[in-house]
Amino acid sequence: MGNRQRQRNELLPGSVDLLILKALLRGPRHGYAITKYIRDTSDEALSMGESSLYTALQRLLLTDWVRAEWGASENNRRARYYTLTAAGKKHLAAETRQFDDLVGAIQRVLHAT
Numbered sequence: 001m002g003n004r005q006r007q008r009n010e011l012l013p014g015s016v017d018l019l020i021l022k023a024l025l026r027g028p029r030h031g032y033a034i035t036k037y038i039r040d041t042s043d044e045a046l047s048m049g050e051s052s053l054y055t056a057l058q059r060l061l062l063t064d065w066v067r068a069e070w071g072a073s074e075n076n077r078r079a080r081y082y083t084l085t086a087a088g089k090k091h092l093a094a095e096t097r098q099f100d101d102l103v104g105a106i107q108r109v110l111h112a113t
Contacts, residue, residue, distance in 0.1 A: 011046060011048065011052070015099075016048065016052055016053075016056045017056055017059065017060060017065075017095075018092070018095050018096065018099060019038050019046070019048070020034055020038075020053070020056055020057065020060060020066075020082075021060070021065060021066070021084060021088055021091065021092040021095075022092060022096075023037040023038055024066060024082055024083060024084040024088070025084055025089070025092065027083075028071075028081040028082060028083045029081065029082060030071075030073055030079035030080060030081050030082070031050070031053055031054065031057070031079075031080070031082075032073075032079075034048075034053065034057075034082070035047070035048050035050075035053055057082060060082075060088070061082075063087075063091075064085055064087050064088075065084070065085055065087055065088030065091050065092075066082045066083060066084055066085060066088055067082070067083050067085055068080050068081065068082050068083070069081055069083075
């Protein structure tokens with residue numbers, strides 16, 4: 001984007017869990033890798049602080065939508081890796097459909113003539 005700085009947007013309430021689950025769809029990731037995936041795939045338009053991330057991950061662990069285990073990161077440091085469960089995949093699919101429906105409804109209102 002040249003010298004222009006990208007605008008960072010606030011995440012919508014409820015979207016944090018959805019974005020984390022999506023980040024885990026391709027396999028286990030540690031916290032930093034989750035935030036990097038979200039930042040990179042949104043062309044740096046979305047970012048997530050550690051507090052939001054780890055609060056959401058704890059919530060997702062309690063609902064059994066993700067599980068966690070300790071392992072070594074790329075730089076050989078101890079890291080907690082999160083994995084999407086079958087229940088998490090099912091929830092992600094349902095929430096994605098619901099989110100798409102909501103965004104579609106909002107777009108219809110915004111683009112109505």
